[in-house]
Amino acid sequence: MTSLEEKWTHREELSMADIFDPDWTIPHKAILEIERELEKTMGREKALELIEKVALKQVEKMVEEMRESMPINSFEDFLKMFQKTSDEHMWDKVNVDEYIRVEGTVRESKTVECIYADVWKKWGAPEVGYAWHCSGDFAFIGGLHPNLRLERPKCLMKGDDCCNFHMIWEEKE
Numbered sequence: 159m160t161s162l163e164e165k166w167t168h169r170e171e172l173s174m175a176d177i178f179d180p181d182w183t184i185p186h187k188a189i190l191e192i193e194r195e196l197e198k199t200m201g202r203e204k205a206l207e208l209i210e211k212v213a214l215k216q217v218e219k220m221v222e223e224m225r226e227s228m229p230i231n232s233f234e235d236f237l238k239m240f241q242k243t244s245d246e247h248m249w250d251k252v253n254v255d256e257y258i259r260v261e262g263t264v265r266e267s268k269t270v271e272c273i274y275a276d277v278w279k280k281w282g283a284p285e286v287g288y289a290w291h292c293s294g295d296f297a298f299i300g301g302l303h304p305n306l307r308l309e310r311p312k313c314l315m316k317g318d319d320c321c322n323f324h325m326i327w328e329e330k331e
Contacts, residue, residue: 185277185287193286210289217294221301230303233263233327239302240265240325256320263327268320275314288315299325 189209196205228239237260254271278287292315299308305327312318 185274185281185291187281189290190281190283190286193283193289206285206289209286210293213290213294214297217297218301221298225302230306233305236302236306236325236327237265265323265325267323269314269323270320272314272321278315284315284317288313291315292321295323303327305330 193205193209196208200208224239224243228235228242230236230239252273253269256268256270258265258267260266274287274291275284278284278291281287292313295310296308299306307326307328309324309326310322311324312320312322314321
C-alpha cells in the first residue's frame, strides 16, 4: 500500500468533526485579515486591543469550564489539571520545551520553539499573534485559582529567545 493510499484510508476512519474541528487549533490567517481590516478603520492599537479582548473572552470561557470539570484546591490539583489539559489540548505537541521543573510551589518551563510564534512571525505579524495567543496566558493561570499567578519574563512572540513560564502558587490570607 502506498503512503497516499494509507493517508486516505486513515482519513476515511475519521469523522468530519475530527478532521475539521480538532482538539487543538493552529493560528488562523483569518484573524490576521480581520486585524488588518480593523486597523484601517480604527487604527493599529485599537485593532490589537479588540483582538486581545476577544481572545480574553475565549480564555475566560475555557477557564470557567475547566474550573467546573476539575476544581483546584491546591498546587498539586493545579499540576494535575495542567498536565491533563496539556495532554487533551496537545499544547505539548505545539511547543518544544527545553525543561519543565517543579520546585516547591512553582512550575517553571522554558519553551524554545512554538508553532504559534513561528507562524505569526512568518506572516510578519507577531504582535497580532501575541494579542490572540499569548496575552491570555496571564488571565488563564490567574483565573484558575486566586492563589495562582503567572510570571513570563520572556516571550518568543515578542522576539525573545524563549518563553519562560513561572506559574506560582501563593497562599492568600
